[in-house]
Amino acid sequence: MIESLLVANRGEIARRIIRTARRLGIRAIAVYSEADADLPFVAEADEAVLVGPPNPAQSYRNVEAILAAAKSTGAQAIHPGYGFLSENAEFARTVESSGLIWVGPGADAITAMGDKINARNLMAAAGVPVAPGTTDPAADLDAAVAAAAGIGYPVMVKAAAGGGGMGMGVAADEAALRTEYDKVRAFAERMFGDGSVLIERYFPRVRHVEVQILGLADGRVIALGERECSVQRRNQKLVEESPSPAVSPELRERFLAAAVRAGEAVGYRNAGTVECLLDPATNEFFFLEMNTRLQVEHPVTEYVYGVDLVEEQLRVASGLAPTFDPDALVPRGHAIEMRINAEDPKRFLPGPGVIRTWVEPTGEGVRVDSGYTEGNTVTPFYDSLMAKLIISGATRDEVIERAKVAVAAFQIEGPKNNVPFFAELLDNEEFLSGAYDTGIVSRMR
Structure with a gap:
């Protein structure tokens, strides 16, 4: 069993992971931002390392700071919890290439499932039912309109790289699609750095x-x-x-x-x-x-x-x-x-x-x-x-x-x-x- 674990997260999930780690006799290490210094998970860890200011990009998403904390504390493994870096394939690869154990799925699986269009196509090939939708990103608005016409309205407009309910819109007709496509694409580029958009059948009562x-x-x-x-x-x-x-x-x-x-x-x-x-x-x-x-x-x-x-x-x-x-x-x-x-x-x-x-x-x-x-x-x-x-x-x-x-x-x-x-x-x-x-x-x- 792993002997020391760094929890690369905060709040209730960090506290939850620390609780199990300590029950198993695993040394639990927390990382925290300046805003979270007084939270229970910091006090309950065997060791805690400040990794940056409140901005997540400078603390909980700061790969360099988290790996430095793991090295300085002698952590053997990293558990990412949920959110932040948990579904970041590059982080998972970096953790493992640094000689640490990644408590999660392999980076290739994260990559395969991180793009919704690629994931849909993989699942369809594996015999998993998928909703009617595009097999490739809708490259532009005309492509989205053509795809929706083939699928049938209403449609869901989704950021291919999105997750957690973010980067989605519903279009009941072509006029709404033209608005939602631009909105979702702009959001996806801003939030995920990838403006790829998927068009899928929308089910009103589901x-x-x-x-x-x-x-x-x-x-x-x-x-x-x-x-x-x-x-x-x-x-x-x-x-x-x-x-x-x-x-x-x-x-x-x-x-x-x-x-x-x-x-x-x-x-x-x-x-x-x-x-x-x-x-x-x-x-x-x-x-x-x-x-x-x-x-x-x-x-x-x-x-x-x-x-x-x-x-x-x-x-x-x-x-x-x-x-x-x-x-x-x-x-x-x-x-x-x-x-x-x-x-x-x-x-x-x-x-x-x-x-x-x-x-x-x-x-x-x-x-x-x-x-x-x-x-x-x-x-x-x-x-x-x-x-x-x-x-x-x-x-x-x-x-x-x-x-x-x-x-x-x-x-x-x-x-x-x-x-x-x-x-x-x-x-x-x-x-x-x-x-x-x-x-x-x-x-x-």
């Missing part, structure tokens, strides 16, 4: 379902069930649950088999997620993208399958077998995760500030993965995620009842927060029925 995969050290790829991620705002997730209330045993079998084929197609190792769109009217699903990293919502899978996914990541990176029998995986119960963000619960606009009160709920089946505590400051430099409230139980109904109690008990004063939104959601008939889709939040507003 569910977002993903499958957790794990590429083992012996070369096998396995699937650890699905997660429902349809409660979203601006194409970004707010709530995830496992198993999905929309997925029957027969559909689950198809989902998991497709996800395994997707991983095998790129020789996948370590943890990853195959994201799909599910048409609830037909039970057809289509490949959306593969996230080549640990997901924010991994705890719901941990509860249902009784595993620690960070530990399994570390074991794969160390060349070790998993802690469980891959041929005897049995899901049990249900789990729901709610993302506690520093944002207005109505319009979902960021609301950073000093945390004057922070009281986490407790009780059976309640877990809080937090990045902050009372007295900390939520700054505007990073994502608004403050914590994840994860509830587990024997059934979905039991989980929802526990979630209502936990949400009512979660006290946060200072920054704006979306806890009131979850109280509203947990009383929403559409959500309670389980028959919801990605439009549920807009219908609530």
Whole structure:
């Protein structure tokens, strides 16, 4: 097993990784920016290194500073968490060429899945269902208009190098496409340094379902069930649950088999997620993208399958077998995760500030993965995620009842927060029925 681990991230995910590392007797090393010096993950690490000012480009995305921190502390491995450098293939290559262990998939797999058009084509070749769309980037507006005419409106206009719900627009007709194409292309060039655009069929009523995969050290790829991620705002997730209330045993079998084929197609190792769109009217699903990293919502899978996914990541990176029998995986119960963000619960606009009160709920089946505590400051430099409230139980109904109690008990004063939104959601008939889709939040507003 790896003996020392540098966590190239911050907040709740850094704290989460450090917790498992220390349980396993691994020396945990944190890196932090000047803005995060007082956060819990810094204090909880065995060693912490300041890597720069608040600007992520000068700290958490500063490859030179992170590698220098690894060298100065004698770190054996680097875990990137999610976001920042986690899906940067060049960083993964640099880590490994520096003689360090990269806790994640190989750089070639990251590269293959990082371009949405290339990923679509690879998946189609592997027999994974893909939505009707372009097989090459729409080189210009005329090409985009021609592609949309062949696909049929409405269409989704997507940045080929995008991710995390960013760089997407919907066009109901040619006039809207002309506007969205220019908008997405400009955004993609600014954010990703790549203006390539994909045109894909848009499904107005759809569910977002993903499958957790794990590429083992012996070369096998396995699937650890699905997660429902349809409660979203601006194409970004707010709530995830496992198993999905929309997925029957027969559909689950198809989902998991497709996800395994997707991983095998790129020789996948370590943890990853195959994201799909599910048409609830037909039970057809289509490949959306593969996230080549640990997901924010991994705890719901941990509860249902009784595993620690960070530990399994570390074991794969160390060349070790998993802690469980891959041929005897049995899901049990249900789990729901709610993302506690520093944002207005109505319009979902960021609301950073000093945390004057922070009281986490407790009780059976309640877990809080937090990045902050009372007295900390939520700054505007990073994502608004403050914590994840994860509830587990024997059934979905039991989980929802526990979630209502936990949400009512979660006290946060200072920054704006979306806890009131979850109280509203947990009383929403559409959500309670389980028959919801990605439009549920807009219908609530």
